[in-house]
Amino acid sequence: MEKTIVKLTGVKVYRNSQLTLDIEQLAVAPGELVAVAGANGAGKSTLLQVVNMLLPFQQGLLTLFGQDVAKGGQEIARRSSSMMFQETLLINGTVYDNVALPLKFRNYPRSQIQEQVMTALRTFQCQHLAYRQAKQLSGGEAQRVGLARALVYQPQLLLLDEPFAALDTASRTAILTDLKQVAALNKLTVLLISHNFNDVLYFADRVVVLAGGRVIQDDRPEVVLRRPASRAVADLVDMDNILPCQVEWSGQEAIIRLSCGLAFKQNSSVPAEAVACCLPGDAIQILNESSALRHQPLVTVSGIVAGITPGIGAYKIKVEANGLFLTVRAPREQILALTTGSKVEVAFSPDEVQLV
Ligand SMILES: Nc1ncnc2c1ncn2[C@@H]1O[C@H](COP(=O)(O)OP(=O)(O)O)[C@@H](O)[C@H]1O
Ligand SMILES: [Mg+2]
Structure with missing residues (x-):
């Protein structure tokens, strides 16, 4: 049996005493590129917050990298996963400073920081921006730098909560192309929230569609697109x-x-x-x-x-x-x-x- 990176079993989250997330079973294998789709309020962000251990759940089991997070699995999960949001919060300072930050937090030696930062910047084609002020970047540049920062410590799991939604189609396609290559090269597992179904087709091997906090379809993008499981999915895929x-x-x-x-x-x-x-x-x-x-x-x-x-x-x-x-x-x-x-x-x- 192949090890799973993420596994939720009977996970329930209540917010304001409302059942907001109710996942019977969801398992993600190493290297899978999974899109999480669904209308506004479907529970997509809630799901990613649970997987990123930012939000407690009231019932069920979450295993990350094969370890129950309630039984000491948190540490490895923190070290091996990374999350990026729509608003990439770049700090004051240069692009280099920003990308170096996660390595400094982790007490990497100076020489290794230099090498990994430059590699990450090259990977997302922003080495020329290294000494620019991060706050002065364009939207597309900022999201590339955000990705370099998210991946600089070589996590195995990347969680993306619509980070590219505000970019134009061409920038979004370009950044997702690069990310897809990087993911394949590093056997990176990605969960990407998107309400843009075209991103999903382009990027993902698999789409998990949520509605009312539940999984209403989980299949290859082509199947979701042509064989929607319900009216809600048919509307979502247009x-x-x-x-x-x-x-x-x-x-x-x-x-x-x-x-x-x-x-x-x-x-x-x-x-x-x-x-x-x-x-x-x-x-x-x-x-x-x-x-x-x-x-x-x-x-x-x-x-x-x-x-x-x-x-x-x-x-x-x-x-x-x-x-x-x-x-x-x-x-x-x-x-x-x-x-x-x-x-x-x-x-x-x-x-x-x-x-x-
Ligand atoms: N911080 C919060 N407190 C209480 N309820 C919330 C909070 N954030 C989101 N919700 C509710 O949880 C449900 C799912 O939200 P969310 O996961 O953000 O959906 P999506 O990302 O799919 O748009 C919505 O009904 C939303 O109103
Ligand atoms: Mg959301």
């Missing part, structure tokens, strides 16, 4: 199509009825209380005469193009079919002949439908 539906059962088989009159059979995993169909826009195809797709077991529907939004990679096409609006994502060259008002026939496979 699912293209969340179509209200009715489910009729005939034995084991479910018939799904959409409001436009469309009905199709669904054999796999239909929750008894399902009320909506989730369908990613790229799972809907625009049919044309030469389309061989007609021969597949597809659900087809005729509609009218209600709008086209350009995009890189895929255009978004709104199709209206009997009052139902579908969002379709298709490559530009496939939709060159279409304009608003064009008649189209679109199709999807029931296999791509996730019922919630």
